[in-house]
Amino acid sequence: MIENDQKPDSPESAQDAGADEAASAKEQSGWAAPEAPPAGDEVRADAAIDELLAPSAAIEQLEAEKADLTDRLVRLAADMENLRKRTQRDVDDARKYAVSSFAGDMLVVGDNLHRALEAAPADKREANEDLRTLAEGVEMTAREMERLLEKNGITRIAAAGERFDPHRHQAMFEVPDPTVTAGTIVQVVQEGYQIGDRVLRAAMVGVSKGGPAPGDAAANDGDADKADAEGVTE
DSSP states (O other): OOOOOOOOOOHHHHHHHHHHHHHHHHHHHTOOOOOOOOHHHHHHHHHHHHHHHSOOHHHHHHHHHHHHHHHHHHHHHHHHHHHHHHHHHHHHHHHHHTTHHHHHHHHHHHHHHHHHHHTSOHHHHHHOHHHHHHHHHHHHHHHHHHHHHHHTTEEEOOOTTSBOOTTTEEEEEEEEOTTSOTTBEEEEEEOOEEETTEEEEOEEEEEEESSOOHHHHHHHHHHHHHHHHHHHHO
8 A cells, every 4th residue: 555645735725825826917917006005195095075165265255245245235225215216305395396386487477366356345336237247256366366266275374363483483572462372373364375285385374472372272172161061970
């Protein structure tokens, strides 16, 4: 019997042999495993990724410019709206008060018409038919003129019996009267007119003096009303 002096290969020996054969094949084919990047390159890559993810200074600058332009646009729109309103108001005022100068001149004509009527008393009109006819024609003219003034927004300023208002009335004299509240208009010398809410011509008036003060008169009226109410209740 022939004995075999060679021993069977162990698993470790077979694995080492396979590794050597694979290495030999890789060397013959020229393939080499990639080398691991140095540690510094990994740090730089992470920094680059962080820089890409974080907002840059350029983006922040663009955001600031956007906010500034938006603010300017809003302010410009507000200024344009205010300008539009002012222009519209000026146009409305010009249209509304354009006849102020002409209306002031026409008031003088109206005053002359009223003076002509005052110069022809009622008794003389009845005695003279021609004078009565003339006075009627003047009255019609005065009424028509008053109507046309009102049509164009020109109205009389309330005066007789009203409280004196220095913005709408011009005091010509004072009338002593203790029975009338002080500062009450008791006589109208010349009618006043206004166009819209503007005074075209102040009313020339006579104002009472010597009577109770406006506050006292109001208090007295309140006490009288209270007394009347109590009398009715009883």
